[in-house]
Amino acid sequence: MKDEVSFDELKSKEAFGKMTSKTENSTLSIHSQVQYDLVGNIAEDTNLTRKTVAQILKGINASVFAQFKLNPEAFIREMSRIINEQQASMVIQGLKYNPMKDGYPENDIFVSNENIPLKSFKADRHIWDYVVTDSDNERKFVEELDGADEVIVYAKLPDRFQIPTPFGNYNPDWAIAFDKDKVRQVYFVAETKGSMDDADLRDKEKRKIESAKKFFTTLNEENHLLGDAVKYAVVDSFSSLMSLVK
Missing domain, CATH: 3.40.1350 (Trna Endonuclease; Chain: A, domain 1)
Structure with a gap:
């Protein structure tokens, strides 16, 4: 995860790279700018944990993050869309089909x-x-x-x-x-x-x-x-x- 993410990188979706997460027995402490509603809404829209969402948000620089205060709904919607798109790309990349003997009747x-x-x-x-x-x-x-x-x-x-x-x-x-x-x-x-x-x-x-x-x-x-x-x-x-x- 980058320390800072530019606005252009955010729009081009290159800022996230490959998203990974791990389970840790620790108390999450997020940046003071990040409110629970922001983290919770994005977590709900993306099916990620609040901890993972918070880590993603921490990588965004202040100028981009300021857009949340200007238009919270649009910011949450765009962030969720980009994260979901990245997740979908990773799923498709690893997708494999295994042929089965069963199928539709020939006629x-x-x-x-x-x-x-x-x-x-x-x-x-x-x-x-x-x-x-x-x-x-x-x-x-x-x-x-x-x-x-x-x-x-x-x-x-x-x-x-x-x-x-x-x-x-x-x-x-x-x-x-x-x-x-x-x-x-x-x-x-x-x-x-x-x-x-x-x-x-x-x-x-x-x-x-x-x-x-x-x-x-x-x-x-x-x-x-x-x-x-x-x-x-x-x-x-x-x-x-x-x-x-x-």
Whole structure:
């Protein structure tokens, strides 16, 4: 832990490094500026002990810490966000998936008990006759996907198809099989978003996506003798998808 943390370092999240903690039988004595409410609120927001939070706050120089007096709620919120982001990065860095023999039944993806809304897309290459879309961007994506000669078959994955992550279960959007004679990447799992900019994604959503990348990396490592790898990526349009498979 640094003795002092500049404002720029705080914003760039480089001030914290790797956060560690240990249990000690001692009485905590924190800087006189640090009030219990500040420590307690951040501890509650980050699931850290008050002692660990106090140690982090001690590393902040006076000019940055003065912002707490100007806007306590904003200071607590920003500190908690940065700490949580650092913790999440450490969790993802150490995340490992262990393949299991159990899985979804092979024909489960072909069974749908969902009601079909009137505005559903009538598809030709989808495993079901109709595709339910959640947004205008998704509707445009599926229209182009369904009309592409490079696509053999695709599926919008049901909600029950989930990948476990430390941040909650994650349900990818699409599974796609391309014509191997027309693209270099045959099997693809895609997540469609209105933007591929990380800043536009919610923190929890970003963490699930990063976890999913680890999942598919493990899947490909374990199944390398069974055929082509499955590529996973976030795309914001059909053209961005094709740029990854061509």
